Amino acid sequence: MDLLERIQKIAGNNMVETAPDGRVVLNMGPSHPAMHGIVRIYLELDGEKVVNSDVEIGYLHRGFEKTCETVNYNQVVPYTDRLNYVSPFINNVGYALAVEKLMGIDTPERCSYIRVIMSEISRITDHLTCIGANAMELGAFTVYFYLINAREELYKLSDSVAGGRITPNYTRVGGLAKDLPEGFEQDAEAVLLKLEKNLSDSEKLLSRNRIFYDRLKDTGKITREEAISYSFTGPMLRACGVDYDVRKDSPYLVYDRFNFEIPICEDCDNYARYLVRIEEIKQSVSIIRQALKQLPKGPISNESYGVSLPPKEQVYSNIEALMAHFKLTFEGPKPPRGEVYFPVEGGNGELGFYIVSDGTHRPWRVRVRPPCFPLTSALSRLIKGGYVADIIATFGQLNMIGGELER
Amino acid sequence: MKEEVLKKRFNVEIRKSGCGQDFAYCRKEDLLEIAGCLKNDLKFAFLIDLTCVDYKGYPGRETMPRFEMVYHFYAHDTRERMTLKVPVEETSPNIDSLTPLWRAADWYEREVYDMYGIHFTGHKDLRRILMYEEFKGHPLRKDYPLKARQPRIPHED
Amino acid sequence: MGLETVFGNSFLTSRVDAAVNWARKYSFFQYPFVTACCGMEFMSVWASTYDIARFGAEFPRFSPRQADVLFVVGTVNEKLAPALRRVYDQMAEPKWVVSFGVCATSGGFYDNYATVQGIDKIIPVDVYIPGCPPRPQAVLDALIKLQEKVDRETVLKYKGLK
Numbered sequence: 001m002d003l004l005e006r007i008q009k010i011a012g013n014n015m016v017e018t019a020p021d022g023r024v025v026l027n028m029g030p031s032h033p034a035m036h037g038i039v040r041i042y043l044e045l046d047g048e049k050v051v052n053s054d055v056e057i058g059y060l061h062r063g064f065e066k067t068c069e070t071v072n073y074n075q076v077v078p079y080t081d082r083l084n085y086v087s088p089f090i091n092n093v094g095y096a097l098a099v100e101k102l103m104g105i106d107t108p109e110r111c112s113y114i115r116v117i118m119s120e121i122s123r124i125t126d127h128l129t130c131i132g133a134n135a136m137e138l139g140a141f142t143v144y145f146y147l148i149n150a151r152e153e154l155y156k157l158s159d160s161v162a163g164g165r166i167t168p169n170y171t172r173v174g175g176l177a178k179d180l181p182e183g184f185e186q187d188a189e190a191v192l193l194k195l196e197k198n199l200s201d202s203e204k205l206l207s208r209n210r211i212f213y214d215r216l217k218d219t220g221k222i223t224r225e226e227a228i229s230y231s232f233t234g235p236m237l238r239a240c241g242v243d244y245d246v247r248k249d250s251p252y253l254v255y256d257r258f259n260f261e262i263p264i265c266e267d268c269d270n271y272a273r274y275l276v277r278i279e280e281i282k283q284s285v286s287i288i289r290q291a292l293k294q295l296p297k298g299p300i301s302n303e304s305y306g307v308s309l310p311p312k313e314q315v316y317s318n319i320e321a322l323m324a325h326f327k328l329t330f331e332g333p334k335p336p337r338g339e340v341y342f343p344v345e346g347g348n349g350e351l352g353f354y355i356v357s358d359g360t361h362r363p364w365r366v367r368v369r370p371p372c373f374p375l376t377s378a379l380s381r382l383i384k385g386g387y388v389a390d391i392i393a394t395f396g397q398l399n400m401i402g403g404e405l406e407r
Numbered sequence: 408m409k410e411e412v413l414k415k416r417f418n419v420e421i422r423k424s425g426c427g428q429d430f431a432y433c434r435k436e437d438l439l440e441i442a443g444c445l446k447n448d449l450k451f452a453f454l455i456d457l458t459c460v461d462y463k464g465y466p467g468r469e470t471m472p473r474f475e476m477v478y479h480f481y482a483h484d485t486r487e488r489m490t491l492k493v494p495v496e497e498t499s500p501n502i503d504s505l506t507p508l509w510r511a512a513d514w515y516e517r518e519v520y521d522m523y524g525i526h527f528t529g530h531k532d533l534r535r536i537l538m539y540e541e542f543k544g545h546p547l548r549k550d551y552p553l554k555a556r557q558p559r560i561p562h563e564d
Numbered sequence: 565m566g567l568e569t570v571f572g573n574s575f576l577t578s579r580v581d582a583a584v585n586w587a588r589k590y591s592f593f594q595y596p597f598v599t600a601c602c603g604m605e606f607m608s609v610w611a612s613t614y615d616i617a618r619f620g621a622e623f624p625r626f627s628p629r630q631a632d633v634l635f636v637v638g639t640v641n642e643k644l645a646p647a648l649r650r651v652y653d654q655m656a657e658p659k660w661v662v663s664f665g666v667c668a669t670s671g672g673f674y675d676n677y678a679t680v681q682g683i684d685k686i687i688p689v690d691v692y693i694p695g696c697p698p699r700p701q702a703v704l705d706a707l708i709k710l711q712e713k714v715d716r717e718t719v720l721k722y723k724g725l726k
Contacts, residue, residue, distance in 0.1 A: 030598055030647050032626075038599050038644065058537035059644040060600055062667075063676035065522075066547055078673070085601035129604070148611040155608070166604050210640055228452050228483075231511030242483065249486050340428060341479055341490060343455075352456055354477065360467055369479070378513035401510040402599055406537055538678075539643045546677050553676050560646050560684035 023051060028391070030059045036133050037400045039376070041383075042393070048387045053380045060402035068366040072332035075175050076366060081167040083368060084404040086129050087122035087347035088168055089115075089158070091404075096171040097252060098342035099352035102335040103173070105307055110298045111175050112253045117188075117291045118170060119253075119344075120284040121158060125151050126197065126347030126399070127277040127284075128233075134274070134396030135206060138215050143202045150198040160187065173333045174308045176302025185292050188265045192285055199281060206274075216271040220382045220394035224268065229372040231380070234349025235280060236398070238264045239272035246345040251382055258290045271396040307333055331361040348372045348399055370404045409449050409489060417441050430490045438493055441504045442478070442524075446508050451480035454505065457515035458522045459495075463549040473497040474525060478505075491500035495525060504530040519539060581718045586659070588632070590620035595631035597651060600638030602665040602697040613725040614700040619707050628654040633710070634687075639667035641678045645686055652687040658717070660690045660710060665697050672696055 029040035038059040044052040064083065068076045080091040093115045100107065107115075132147035155165040160181050161293035162168030170177050206212050221229075227240040237244055245262045247255045263279035265272035301308040310361040314321035343352040349371030356365040375398050383391050383396070413419040413431060417440065420432045433441055445451040456479040462468045472494035480489040495502055504527035505512035516527045517536040524545040527533055535542065539559060544551050598606060609616050616622050625631040628651045640648055652661065663683055666672040669692045671681035683689060690713060693706045 030644065031651060036598065036603065045694060058535075058539070059641065059647070060639060061537040061641055061643065061678050062600075063546065063553075063678040064638050066551075066553060067674065067676050085604055091690045129607070133607075145612050148607060152608060152611070152613045165699065167607075168600060226510070229510045231454050231509065233453075233455075244483050250488070289615050303540060339430070341456075341488075350455065352457065352479070354458065354479070356460055364465060365460045367456070367458045367460075367477075373514060374511045375520075377511065381510075407545075460576055551677070555677050556642060557677075558642055558645065558680075560686065562680070 001209045021044070030056075033157045034062055036137075036396075037402050039400065041379070043388070045388065048389075050383050050388065050391070051106055053383060055376065055379045057376060058406055061406040063331075064368070064407040066126075068363055070362065072331045072361045073335070073363060075172060076363065078167065078169045079166075081169055082403050083370070083407065084126070084347060084351070084401045085166055087126040087400055088166060089118040089122040089170060090346045090351060092168065092171040093119050093253075094260055094342065094344040094346070094351050095174055095353050097344065098340055098355050099333070099335060101174045101342050102338060102340040102357055103307070103333065105174055105302050105304065107175055107302055109177065109254070109296050111300045113291050113295050114176060114300065115171065116255065116258075117251050117288055117295075118158070118161065118168075120288045120291075121154055123347050125154050125280050125282045127281050130347075130396070130399040131202070131274065131277055133207075135202075135212065137392050137396055138212055140206060140209065140212060143205050146202045146205075148193045153194055157187060157191050160184070172301065172308060174304070175299075179300050185295075188288065188292060192288065196285065199278070203278060207278075213271065215393050216269065216274055216397070217389040217391070218269050218271075219386055220270045220397065221268055222378065222382055226378075226381070227268070231377040232349065232378070233374075234346065234371055235253075235273055235276045236375055237349065239276045240268045241266040246343050246350055251345070252342075252344060254291075256257060257294065258287050260287050268394050270397045285371070293332060334359065336363050343369070346371050348375065348401070348404070368404070368407060370407065372398070372400050372405045376400050376405055409445075409487065412449060413441065413444070428490065430492050432492050432494070434499060435495060435502050438491075439505070439508075441485065441491065442505055442508055445480055445491075449482065450484050451482045451487075453481040453483065454511050454515075455479040455481045455488075455510040457505070457519065459519045459525060459547075461523060461547065461549045463497075463547045474500065474523060476502060476519070476525070476549060501526040501528055503519065503528050506530055521545070524548065566700055577719065585715050585717060589714040592621040592633045592707075592710075593623055593631045594621055594633045594635050595626065595628050595655070596624050596637060597648060597695045598635075598637045599640060599644065600637040600665070600667065605697040605700060605703070606635070606637045606664065609700045609703045615703065616704065616707065619704065619711070621707055623634045625629065628652075629656060631655055632659055634659065634661045635664055636661065636668045636683050637664040639672070639674060640680045640683050640686070642680060643678075645680050648683065649686050660714070661687055662706060662710060663689045663692045664703070664706075666694060667696070669694065
């Protein structure tokens with residue numbers, strides 16, 4: 001590769017090198033102001049135009065998959081929080097569902113509903129952060145504050161449910177760590193109202209804003225076929241006109257009981273991605289409202305002794321419960337030998353967990369299908385032929401999340 | 408439907424995993440042909456995921472190949488999913504690259520090369536992606552110790 | 565600064581100290597070296613609800629040469645370590661480092677081949693913030709701690725490069 005040879009010529013210290021043909025090789029990252037994330041992009045520029053580029057990742061690789069092989073099934077849950085740290089509940093839920101499928105167990109209805117509600121809250125925080133940060137990088141500071149304040153309210157809500165703002169560690173294999181707090185319905189409704197107000201304010205400021213529109217419209221374009229070939233999923237794919245959403249195509253939990261739309265847009269550019277995200281937030285709000293209305297009463301965990309901790313009264317009065325408590329605390333659940341792939345719809349697209357079990361209490365292999373990995377692999381393609389300034393808009397709408405990308 | 412086509416045309420074996428999902432197994436020589444058939448004839452347009460599993464020390468697999476490549480495909484037209492598994496021997500850790508068929512295979516294969524040291528024949532730009540060039544070994548292999556660090560700059564205590 | 569060499573360890577120096585430290589501690593220019601999950605809380609601290617601007621540290625300088633405080637926010641792995649060291653080396657004296665969250669402080673629960681077990685193995689650190697990620701209140705507390713620390717410094721002695 002011509003570009004790589006040129007980069008190798010740069011002794012590592014000089015940021016810029018001008019080639020004889022007038023082109024400039026420029027290094028962007030890994031710690032760059034306009035990139036909320038640590039990737040490094042080597043750019044070959046002709047004036048302001050990107051001729052060629054190479055994206056280097058791995059600056060946040062922290063050995064998630066290897067570490068998971070050394071802990072038991074429930075101890076993996078806190079690690080999943082930190083995959084896509086903008087939408088932690090979805091990772092929790094996806095992992096728990098995969099292990100439950102592997103063990104062949106069901107969860108009570110109330111648990112499924114709570115998982116849906118928390119997943120949608122996470123999806124909203126994900127999209128709010130994406131749009132807010134993107135808007136800030138393009139100069140719209142006010143919007144950032146509006147959206148982050150709305151996100152703050154959602155964080156407070158998840159804090160009240162799970163005891164953590166960003167890293168909730170909420171699901172367990174076969175259920176949840178705890179039930180919803182009292183008065184959650186009212187709190188959630190108040191937060192949703194505030195969110196809707198902030199969102200509509202931001203929309204008024206952004207959607208028809210000349211600067212914002214011009215910087216997003218027709219930048220970062222990719223054709224539908226290429227997007228499929230790059231294995232795009234989520235809002236990026238839906239902005240290319242493909243209505244693929246795991247929630248509709250292979251419904252999990254209780255998503256088939258709600259009435260919601262999958263927004264798509266045919267324009268394949270950054271503005272389309274922005275519109276899809278805004279619409280998805282509204283759909284998520286509607287799902288949360290429907291779920292809160294339907295929310296049944298009952299237990300929140302599978303009550304079999306091999307899966308979740310028995311109630312304390314039984315532990316002190318019943319030898320079987322005591323043994324189950326002991327074994328679960330020291331070893332955790334033990335799925336049978338086998339393997340499973342389970343996809344859920346994450347903030348950025350299809351989030352899949354592929355788990356191989358050898359019948360012991362530790363997973364043999366945990367593989368995450370990170371939605372932003374294929375997206376980031378297309379970054380070079382998306383910025384090619386555009387201006388340097390467009391990289392910021394494209395990268396922002398790509399919504400790269402380091403924890404998930406590099407694990 | 409897809410099972411019949413694959414069974415008729417190729418040497419593919421379909422096994423049930425522990426929890427009822429179908430996993431198709433094939434020889435690594437047939438991989439490119441099967442993948443081409445999946446993409447063009449059976450409309451599996453998405454290469455959803457591509458990864459590898461190291462079975463060294465897995466109980467009951469002592470005589471079987473050490474690595475298994477795992478490919479997940481998805482057909483949006485029929486909403487079907489499909490998983491293909493391809494055993495790879497430790498003595499010849501190489502397999503055909505899927506980059507001619509899917510662009511997504513580019514980075515996925517680089518990651519597997521980085522983490523497991525499997526070479527992809529036909530991949531034009533096979534270098535490390537998550538670790539750095541100076542790194543020795545392949546961290547996700549079962550014989551790589553969890554805490555074997557290879558600092559790039561000296562650490563002080 | 566030059567003056568202190570003339571004054572030496574005297575009454576005048578301590579008055580210069582007081583003035584300089586007062587100015588420094590309420591006008592931190594921070595360099596956010598944001599890598600991971602903690603960045604989300606960093607955004608929260610920065611936004612209007614918690615408003616780090618009340619403590620005179622709201623303004624991020626994305627050039628290390630113009631920054632006084634390096635916020636290392638999130639996990640630092642072996643691949644990133646040289647970049648962090650270089651950012652630190654580029655900062656002009658006087659400079660302080662805040663380690664934000666347990667990953668930066670000690671590697672957190674990532675104890676494996678990829679992660680650096682605390683940034684203090686690479687660069688000197690002034691204030692550690694515990695938490696995974698720390699709550700915004702903890703960050704503000706750390707900022708006040710840093711201000712107290714700056715207040716006790718004297719122009720006679722620079723920390724110098726490690």
